[in-house]
Amino acid sequence: MEHCDIRTTLENAGLSKTVQREAVLSTLIRADLPLCARDILVRIGRECRINKVTVYRVLDSFRTAGIVREIPTEHGETFYEMACRHNPTHPHFYCRICRSLACLPSAGIEQKWLQGIRPGDAAIESVVINFTGLCKSCQKRNRTVSV
Amino acid sequence: MEHCDIRTTLENAGLSKTVQREAVLSTLIRADLPLCARDILVRIGRECRINKVTVYRVLDSFRTAGIVREIPTEHGETFYEMACRHNPTHPHFYCRICRSLACLPSAGIEQKWLQGIRPGDAAIESVVINFTGLCKSCQKRNRTVSV
């Protein structure tokens, strides 16, 4: 998969270039699925000195700049993924047991969907389409346990 | 708007009848928009003695029994609404400023959506379609402030 360039992404977003921002952005660009703040902290590890608070603030600046998308889940963890041309909007699947988030194929229905919605007077900034249930491995595990 | 009957709803769900469950269910049935645990506690007020923990547990039992739907938001609050024939699935709008949740007309596209999605091996239990942005009054307020 093709990736965005870290430096140009930050520049285009008008964000100053810091090691922490580069680390978070690099982690998100390399990731093959959405990550939460904790995931990002773990993945950065000793690569660079970074604080939990900084991760949240960096993610917030990315969201405001529009370079990441935010996907809230039922347990209060918020996941993030790149919002670039390499990663068009798509729905997600969240497993309520293992709390993993997976990307689903978009089938390109979003647009038709959106056209059918009349949001009244609200100014819509983002749409989240989220399926929840049990992932394959949790189905298996649950079945085994319950018997 | 027509409403569900409290007792039969509990009976059909196989849930024993307690004052607390009746109070929560009654509150949700009467509500004209999704409520979070806090909302429910406030609305019940002195009507019946009920603890915060009980509200969460009651809501969880309702969700498991399939009589309510859960709508998670970006700030970690989870909203609940009746999942009965009087209240078919529909998308919601969440204001990121005042944190209010409003119901949007469904336009009946959910089903088409579902048909287009291939969730792999996951067992889907629910779908949440959530628009986020600024509600009318928060747009106005924000504009005034920023000028």
Next chain:
DNA sequence: CGATAAATGCAACCAAATTGCAAATCCTTT
């Protein structure tokens, strides 16, 4: 390089939700 604005780290804090356990309540069986 030096100044100024912005970003970071740390500690403390907050709010939503959860857990463990004892007390109260429900429901079935006499």
Next chain:
DNA sequence: AAAGGATTTGCAATTTGGTTGCATTTATCG
């Protein structure tokens, strides 16, 4: 109606994801 066992509730304490205030460090621009 009373008893007894299972379920539900209340309370206190805890967990968790996220936020705030402020001092220190770092980036950026003249």
